[in-house]
Amino acid sequence: MLGGLGESQELDSRGPRGRVRPRRLGLGDWLLPVYTVIAFVFLLIPIAYTFVFSFNDSIKSNISWRGFTFDKWLNVCTVEGGAVCEAFGNSIIIGIAATVIATTLGTMIAIALVRYRFRARGAISLLLFLPMATPEVVLGAGLAAQFLAVGVAKDMTTIILAHTMFCISFVVVTVKARVASLDPALEEAGRDLYGSPSQVFWRVTFPLLLPGIVAAALLSFALSFDDFIITNFNSGAVSTFPKYIYISASRGIPAEANVIASAVFLFALVLVIVAQVSRAARAKRLAKLG
Amino acid sequence: MAFAAFQTAEVVPQAPRKRSRIALFLLLPGLLYLVLFFITPLFSLLLTSLQAPSEFGDIGQYDYAFNWQNYVTVMTDYWPHIVRSFGYALAATVFALLFSYPLAYFIGVKARRWPMLQGLMLVLVIAPFFISFLLRTLAWKQLLSDESFVITSLKALSLMAPDAHFTGTPFAVIFGLTYNFIPFMTLPLYTTLERLDLRYLEAGSDLYANPFTVFRKVTIPLSMPGIVAGTLLTFIPAAGDYVNASRDFLGGPDTQMMGNVIEANFLVLLNYPAAAALSIILMAAILVLVGVYVKRSGTEDLL
Amino acid sequence: ACSTGGAQGKPTAAADTSATDKTVNWANWAAYIDEDDSGAYPTLERFTEETGIEVNYEVAVDDNNTYYGKVKDQLALGKDIGADTAVLTDWMAARWIRFGYTQKLNHDNIPNIVNLNPALRDPDFDKGRAYTLPWQGGFAGICWNKEAIPGGIESVEDLWNSELKGRVGVLSEMRDTMGLILQQNGVDIASDWGDEEFDAAIEVLREQVESGQVRNIKGNSYLEDLKSEDTLAAICWSGDITVINAEAGDKWEFAIPTAGGTLWNDNFLVPIGSPRKANAEALMNFYYDPEVAAEVAAWVNFITPVVGAKEAAIAIDPELAENQLIFPNEETLSNAHIFRSLSGAEEQKYQAQFQSILLGA
Amino acid sequence: MSVREFAERGADLELVGIQKRFPGFTAIEDLDLTIPAGSFFALLGPSGCGKTTTLRLVAGLEEPTSGRILIGGRDVTGTKAHERPVNTVFQSYALFPHMSVLENVAFGLKRRRIGDALGRAHEALRLVELDHLAQRRPAQLSGGQQQRVALARAIVNRPALLLLDEPLGALDLKLRRQMQLELKTIQEEVGLTFLHVTHDQEEAMTMADTVAVMNKGAIEQMGAPAELYELPRTSFVANFLGQSNLFTGDVAGVTDAAITVDIAGARVIVPTARAQRHTGRVTIGVRPEKVTLSREAIAPSSDRNALGPGRIVDVSFSGVSTQYLVAIPEAGTVTVFAQNTGSGPVVGEGAEVWISWPVEHGFGLDDVAEPSSRFAADDDTTSIAAQRREELVTELEEG
């Protein structure tokens, strides 16, 4: 990088017919790839740790290595009367419910925001931005105070309500980008080709927005599934996977938690890789055809 | 997948249609939801923050009042935590940016020629998303505990004082925050860098700028939207986080952040007005900071 | 007036469905019950065998305050908190009774209550044990890692030894940590003392925390720090090291500090929203069988409130009878004191002062 | 005519007193237009003149502020887009990216529940010679192929009226010329009414039976291409459709056969029948290819106008022909095209020349051209380039 500074003098001192000088290796040529590898190793260390310790033959707390076993994988749901699995199941249910509601509401808002003109636009944008700019403790504590004030008992429903709330904004942002990139001429073409308004929506608009909606749904699910802070304030006696971990962190986390986390990780990883590979393959096929 | 959320596609100019009942139908349910479960809670938080203890009440009993001194009290009691929260969050944001920028640059720019590799690396960036962040944090706690391989080696190499420790220190908390928010920093950076038109860089070098100057004058300004989005996505949650700093995770008594204080007041001390006042302060401070930052960096349309 | 965050009128007890719902959810502290190598709880299994009631034993209590924080909103609404019985310390149990968060016990369902140690029958907060029943008692004292500190430690003062800098833990239970420090300062915690004494003790703690001498302040999770060896010496509860010693080798030792330890008692109670009170009572009755109590005591090494347990313990292992942690003699007991009860205002004030140290303010 | 029916032949289109206002902007002032059934009609005009708006009004994608739209005699003004027997080929094609080529083409048929949609779609694809790519996605096609799919998707519905909004705008010149040929062929084959919008004058002239030149939301002139080219009526048309040399002066004499105009002293004759105005200040013109250069002075005669002497200020060779710019003191700068046939005077820059043209090729306009008003804003590219050119010419003239 710094070499570039003294360049022109060097140029001047060389004769007009100076020999071809081999190019310096730019920093990006080796430093960046090496850095990237190190960065990934760093990113993956705790994941590897979690995975490895899912095979630890631990008794209660899973702190020191006591030998290899498959037992934890085979008997995930037996420890503590299945508390880990129950928490995991709750997380899945909550994630799905919050995702469905948030995606539906958020998609509707996104379409309206891009496609229609109305006065309160600024206020609405602010209302959508605020939840993303509000720290989770505030969201969690505020909702908890509210539920208490109106005397709503906390259970699965309150968690779902809370999760939906913070997912909506993310859905709007994600889907809005998709709507904005949707050429209105496509819908006009649909109308022009004898499609009634509802046919145009379901056969043209919706399929074209689908990738954005799916992305928004996946994001919502991920946010909900991994949320702890807001859940902690609004879950009452219901356990979720992150909450389970937080609570057991004070008494030693059983290896079964690592098993579940690792399984989710592997599942998601396989899913994503399959999607990526098939996309790349499709792109390749496309390139060949085109 | 999840990271698609950070990707923005080309925007096709749309002629917004006139006002219509359809728009109302589309907007109303979602907005009503947010009013009910976001605005109203914030409002009740505001009311709570002004409450005063019940006159003859037991612990944790308060009455509605206009006790604005609560704000003064929490400010005087907890100003170190306020400062600490923003300090840690800032540090974590800076570290995450420094860590992520080269990574995102490699994935988004250098790896363009190999879409498969690019895809794979993106998967690796978001991989941490798929494993509970609490578990990841605990894993670091174990990996960096006093008797761990890393710490004992560092001590053996005299890179660390023999009586020093890592967990429970500010470094550990900042480390944890940085680690946990790296994907939130990397992905927006990646999406802008992936769309970075290399022809601008070529134009820069064609106009006598050396690689470093091109980076400073062209690459950085052009990736500003990604930098802003990434820093916001990191800073906001980091400032309000209380898991990393929790005494059961990477923190200790002198690393407690605003989130921990709010939690303690809410759940242990049962001092709801204090917790609410702190929440309001935290939120207001973040909004002001974000507003100023976004204005300064000239990326208002980002929101 | 409109108020939040406490008892707005007392919640009413849930209807009991124990007859049809043969389960009981038990929220307890870590290292507080017998547990074998596979992680199973032998006495609980026997209980299920005898009564047909399944037990969900949950280690849900890390300290009294955080547990209360988790469940208080549900309690205020009279909702199920997920536990049919929880084990809480006297002062917290007193608060629950005051707020109407507990259900009245039906002593008819607990015939073994006759075995309750007479000294524990009429505490101030629950005359005649209408709402609570002791589970275990114990001391708060000091413990240390024998490998790292072969010489051992004797007093709270020893914890402040600079060689232990950054490797000392104290409890987040205000009464235990402050009780020990107050006694180190020469205060009799059972009798009259006031702000002045408390302030002085708080200063001691503050200094040690700020200087970094104290690594962490935790509830029952201090055991994890001991195990990971992040802390080498700590303020501990008497029986706890027995359990971790069984898990990781005979590594730790406990002592009541020379200036005195605290003595406390933890109690079963039935939260107001529980629909399985009868099952919980069956559970209590079971553990008031002296033989069962002895078996638990042999494991957890806390003070059992059950009369006759000593005799039963001798049957298991004669040495147990001499164990001062389970069956303390007068001398041992004279070295430990009960933290005096606090008024609501005192509670609020002292907790706040103590928390401000936990929060590093 | 119901949308459920196939059009046997094109329908005629009638726009009556159409006005279209957008908030703060009137895109179409007062438009009357009749397009006979079966014709290939081109709507030509500069950017922003309202061509797309007109098309969208016809398609039903926009509602007129006032006026009526009749297709095949039936008033469709209040009818929605999907109920009109009209189809559009959009500039961007607007092919559905999530459907195959075949599904795209069959879309309209399926919406109308017309039997054997796929069979008919295949047939339409055969017409545009793309049936072998029926299973591809639009993204897998080249620009020209996409254009043909868009055409097939519209034509398969046999609309009474086919609207084309610059369907060739995105293609490069070569492909564009080839697609023009195809489009024309297909129109002739299927015999529908085509309303084709473009801003490319050459395209309009080579393809259409009738060309209408639109300007600022109104139609300035309309007619067969050669007719319009040979006899433009306004300075806008004269300049927009091809290039023109325009001269402004006072009418000095009128006979039944011709008017004589005084152009800064020189007399120029225009056939009376070809002049819109016969008195006062008028602008007359002649096309650059009608003008002949000569190195010697030419005397004007009753059937030939002559101006000169002037000086050649620019010569540019473009292969087929050479363009000369001649600065004539009294008349300004005159453009002359000469086909490079190999014969005729080859003159270089700076040479002194005379120009002449047959009287029969002159035309007289309805308005007076204001040289400066030809350009919109002073910072707009067109006007700056034009100014530079003028300056350059002056510079060369002086130096």
Add this chain to the structure above:
Amino acid sequence: MSVREFAERGADLELVGIQKRFPGFTAIEDLDLTIPAGSFFALLGPSGCGKTTTLRLVAGLEEPTSGRILIGGRDVTGTKAHERPVNTVFQSYALFPHMSVLENVAFGLKRRRIGDALGRAHEALRLVELDHLAQRRPAQLSGGQQQRVALARAIVNRPALLLLDEPLGALDLKLRRQMQLELKTIQEEVGLTFLHVTHDQEEAMTMADTVAVMNKGAIEQMGAPAELYELPRTSFVANFLGQSNLFTGDVAGVTDAAITVDIAGARVIVPTARAQRHTGRVTIGVRPEKVTLSREAIAPSSDRNALGPGRIVDVSFSGVSTQYLVAIPEAGTVTVFAQNTGSGPVVGEGAEVWISWPVEHGFGLDDVAEPSSRFAADDDTTSIAAQRREELVTELEEG
């Protein structure tokens, strides 16, 4: 020449034995090229022929696999882009979107720490008449304005060599012609060496002193525009640079003055000096504007070739001229351009005609044109359109 200095005049550029291989593709085979200082050089060629690659090699944005690059006599092969006294006007302009117009223009000066960068930038902006928009962002400018900023940004550095990579490619025809004029003027004013890449043949011919036609990574022919147009040496050049009527046959006789070629029975004469090959099978050609149509039979003479009779299969009026397609049994389809001067035969479709052209305008090629090899793949748009056209012609011929 240091990059710290301003070029007083253009430098010449020399490419010696340049080869450029990309992984799996050789973009440039073996390129030698010399461009004299101060000239306006146009590199012309079809898409993908290697024009951009050549430019990038010169700019230093790409390294040659082998060969040397000399600018002003100095070998710059191993030098990085920012160290070369060269500037580029990119096709996409590549204006920095985050800087104002002024900052864009001053960028290069500031990097070289040249004094009064802003003053000079303003001066350059005045040159392109955009100084009043100096504070705008590029996104706020029209396409033509952006193009002028890009030009100013390059020119302000007074590079010894200015590279222009289709800077006009994004503009519409009208604007394009105007910008060509400006570009040429500026080049003449500042006197730098311009290397201009385009695929628009008209642009190359009207602007450049020298045109090089590139094909598949090599230069096929190079020379003054008129020279290249009048005497193309290969069928590629004959077809790429303007249109040509090509006929293939065997040489039937050679004299010093002329060769005679047997085109399916008819004799066609080409001046020997204008023919690359004098024996065997040869392809000869003539430009469409050189061909004259007549309704009567014309006898070939020693200075005029004649073919016929043929039939007009297509007439297309484009304003300035009319294009006729004449199908002649022995010779295939011949294109004829006739300027619409108002004189000459006006013939309609189906008419029987004879064609003729002066011998002096014929040319003989170095290769033999293969009619089918002109088109790449069978489903590519170009070829399909061409096939359709052929079919159409046949159809009309038959019917």
